[in-house]
Amino acid sequence: MEPPLLEVKEVRKSYFENGKEFKVLDLIRFELAERDFVCVVGPSGCGKSTLLRIIVGLEPPTSGQVLFEGSPIRADNPQVAMVFQSFALFPWLTVTQNVELGLEAQGIPPEARHPRAHKFIDAVGLTGFENAFPRELSGGMKQRVGLARALAIEPLLLCMDEPFSSLDPLTAQNLRDEILQLWANPDLPPKAVLMVTHSIEEAVYLADRVIVLSSRPGRMVAELEIDLPRPRNRKEPEFYGWIDEIYSLIV
C-alpha cells in the first residue's frame, strides 16, 4: 500500500529551561492524503505554529516522527512549501527574485526559472509588479508574493502559518477564495494544503478537515470532517453550527 502524503506520528514537543520541562505539544497524530485541505485551529499559545514548523522539518520534535511520502521530513524538501504570517519576503530582492528563491536553490538555471516564476506571479495576479521590491507592495500583495514563491517550486503539500492574520479582512477574504481556486485547479500545485489558524470561521470556510488543539500543552481535542458543499456560505445555519461546535471544544 502506498504511504499517505504526510504522516504525523505521536509528535511531542517540550522546551527545557533550567532543567524544568515545558510541554508545548503532546501526542499529535494525524494523516494527510492528496486532495486534502486541513486546518489546525486552537487558541493562541497552543503550539500550533510550532507544530507546523515541526511538520515542515524546521524544528525536530522531542519525540515522535513526521513522515512525508513514507520517509522522514527534511526542511529543504522541494515537495513541501511554506507560507508565513509575516510574509518572510527578502526585502532586498524583487518580486521575481523572491519567487525564484526555491528554484535557484534547486540549481535550476535562469532561463528555466524565469518562465516558471512568471507563470505563478501571473497566477496570483501580480503581473506588472515583477521588478517591485516588497516594501513597495501592500500587505495583500506581499502575501501574494509569498504564495507565488511557495507555488513556484510546484510542491505536493502547501503549508501555511496564519497566512491571512496580518491582512485586512477584505484582502484576506479575497486571498482565501483565490487559494481555494488554486487548490481546486488540478493543473496547478499543490495537491494538498495544511493551514494553521486561530480563526475558527476561516477554518470552517476553507477546510474539509479541521484539527482542534487545546491550549497549552497542545493536545488534539477533535478531528472533524466539514462536509459543507462548496462554495460555502457564511450565512447558512450549518456554517454557524460548525463554528459553535468547534468553539465549544476549545473553551
Add this chain to the structure above:
Amino acid sequence: MRGLRGRLRILAGIAIFVAIASAVLNPQAAWNAIQLPLYAVFSTTRMVLAYLLSLVFAITYGATAATNKRAAVIMLPILDVLQSIPILGFFPAALVFFVVTFQGSPVGIELAVVFLIFTSMAWNMAFGVYESLTTIPVDLEAAAASFGLRGMLRFRLLALPAAIPKLVYNSILSWSNGWFFLVASETFTAFGGTYTRPGLGSFITNAGLAGDTTGIALGIGVLAAVVLALDTFVWRPLGVWSERFRMETTGHEVPRAPSPYERFRWLPRFPRLRRTFWATVQPAVTRYRRASLRLDRTYSAHPKVVRDIRYLDLAMFVVILLLVVVAGVVGLARLFLSTLPPAAAELPRAAASSFVRLALAYAIALAWTIPLAAWIGRSPRGSRYLTPVLEVAASLPATALLPIIVGFAILVTASLGPAAEVSAVLIALFSMQWYLLFNLIAGVRAIPEDLNEAARSFGLRGKAYWRRVLLPGMVPSLITGSITAWGAGWNALIVSEYIPFLNPPPHVSGLGYLLDVATFNKPFPDNAMILLTILMMIVIVLAMNKLLWRPLYKRASVKYRVEV
C-alpha cells in the same frame, strides 16, 4: 540632505581657499607642500588597505560567531575585550614585531601602520556583522531553510544583505577612527631613530616639529578636504544605498530609496562583457549547485556521518578553548611570577593621574556639549548652520591637531611643564567631545514631537522642561556616547602624555607616558612594562564598562526608554 551636502562642499571650498591663500602668502612653505596630493594618495591607500582587511575579517569573524554557537563562546568575549581596550597601547608592541620581522625595511613599517589602522576599524564592524546575523527575523531564516538556501547562495541572498546596513553604518565610524590612528602612526621614534612613512599624518607632525604654521594649515586643510570628499562621494551614497537592505516592519511602507549607482553612472560598466562572463560562468554554477545538493542529501542520509562531524566540531572547540585559557594563564603567570620591573611601582599613581586627566576632559566636554546638543537638537536653524561646521571639526582626528594644541598650550602657560598638562587634557578633550556631542544630538532628536507638544501644552518651561523632558531624553544616548568617548580618551593617552617633537620632550606622569618610556627604552623595549601598562588599562576600561556603564545603561534603558 542635499542642502547639507551643498554646505559641506562650500566648507571644503573654504578650506581649499585658505590653503591657496596661505600658499600665496608664503610661497616657500607652499613649495614644500607640493607633494601633499601625493601624500594624500599614500595615506588614503593605507586606509583603504586597512579597511578591506577589516571588511574581510569582520565578515568571516562575525559570520562564524553568528553561525557557530560554540565558537561564539570564545569569539565574543575576545571581540568585546579587543573593542573596549585602548588599541593604541598595542602599537608599540606591533611596531616592534613588524620592524624586527622585516629588519627595519619600509615594508615592515608600512605593514605596522596598516595593521594599526586595521585594529581601529575591525572590531566594531565584526560586531555589526554578528549582531545583524543574529537578529535576522526567525521567519526569514525559516523561509531560507525551507526553500533550501545553503552555502554561498544563502550567504549571498540572506546573510550578506542582512548585514549590510549595520556594516555600512559601523564602517563610517571605523573610517573616522582610522584617520586618528593613521595620523598617530605614520611617524614615530623607536630604537633611537625616527621612522617616517610619507603621508598626510607624517607631514602634519613634521610641520609641527619644525614650527611651520603654513605647513600645518596646509596639511590639515588637505586632510579635511580628503575626509569630506570621501564622506560626500563614498560614505553618504553608501549609507543611502544600505537603506534598501533594512528589515522592514510589516505594513510599514517606506519610500523607495534612490538608486545608489546614479552617482556613479559615469563609471564604465561593460554590459556586453558582463553578460558574456555570466553566460560562461552560469552552467558551472548550476552544475556545482546541483552536485552539492546531491552530496548534501547523500551524507545527511547517513546519521553516522552527521554525528561524526558533530564530534569533530566539539573536539575542535575543546582544544581551542584549552589553548586560549592555557596561553592566557601561562602568560599572566610568567609576567607576575618573575620579579616585577622597578617601574611597576609607579603604575597605580600613573593610572590615577591619567584617570583624573580624562575625568577632567570628560567634565569639560559634558559642560559644553549638553547645552549645545539641547539647542541644536531642537532648533532646525541651529542644526542647519552649525551641524556642517561641527561635522568638519569632528572629522579632523585629534592627532592631526596635536601641533596646534601643543602650540596653544605653550602660548597660554608660557612654560613647558604646565603646558604639557594643559595639552594632555586638551587632546583628551578633543578625542572625547565629538562622540558625546553627536550622540546627545541624536538623543534630543529622538524625543518624540508629541512629548514636546504635551510639555508645551502643560506649560512646562525652563528648568522644569529640562528636568522632566530634555535631560531624561538625553540619558540613554549620554551613556552610549560616554562609553565611546572614554574609549577614545584612553587611546589618546598614548599620544597626549608624551610629546616627542619638542626638545627636551615634556611629559606628564601617566599610563601613556609609562608606555612610551617602556617602548622607546634603549637599547631594547621593556616588554614586561609594556604588557603591565596595557594590562592596567584593560583592567580599568573593563572595570568601568562592567561596573559603571553597563549597569547605568541597563537602568536607563528601562527607565528612560521612549516607547514608539
